[in-house]
Amino acid sequence: MNLNKCSVPEETENQEDKIMKKVLSIILAMMMVLFAAAAFAAPATLASVKEKGELVIATSPDFPPFETLSGDGSVTGIEMELAAKIAEKMGVKLTVEQVNFDSILMGVMNGSYDAGISGFSVTEERKKNVLFTDPYCMAAQAIVVVEGSPIAAKADLEGKLISVQTGSTAELYCMQNGYNVESYSSNVDAQMAVQNGTVDAWVIDDLTAAEMVKANNKKEGKKLVVLSEAMTAEPYAFAFAKESGDLVEAINGYVHEMVADGTVAAIFEKYEAPYTAPEAAK
């Protein structure tokens, strides 16, 4: 009988072999899944969008008249119509993903979405991380207060508490200018905060302010007022990953076309929103 400790009975060797093979095949399968996920998450190019036949955009539908959730769960609004037109011009289907505003740009950068279409104001800070199309309209930040509030202008905001949306230019502006800020992930909650007196004022993009205040004032309860003094002027554009240069170039062609031929203005009119063309298009 062989008592050499190193020798392993035939059976066990087979058993170990089998286990080893199983482990290797599991590792291989895991690697394949990871590779597939990495390939899937690569930022979009013109070719990749055309190849999959789909443009996947991310939006935060708490921003009328640009994107709102309708009764059936779909997202409607000015930007959704623009996105649908762009997809149509590209000959691809449009898929709309609903995402918290402050997570959109990260998802665009890592390739989870082809574009961020969510009332994005073009800023130098954002341009470090994403590519913007040329702007299609101009907007501004507005101040909203409850009726009868002592705040009547920007100067009255000093020392007051202001609600803003997390990750928005309103948040950035208010923080950079030394205001006391309370950030909310949803605009609906930012509005609620001013309404119930948790904060003194709400800073939000002007057209959305007008729309949300109008809807609010139709209901019972405290009325809201949009102050006439705007805080900033901001161009809106669509955001893409840095790697999506050719896609942005193609979409810029459509944006210019739609600004020039009045398509954009007509969509604003449909939503009864005053349209200010971007500086470059004037």
Ligand code: ARG
């Ligand atoms: N224009 C502002 C910004 O770029 C706010 C946009 C908010 N958009 C939204 N869908 N909630 O930060």
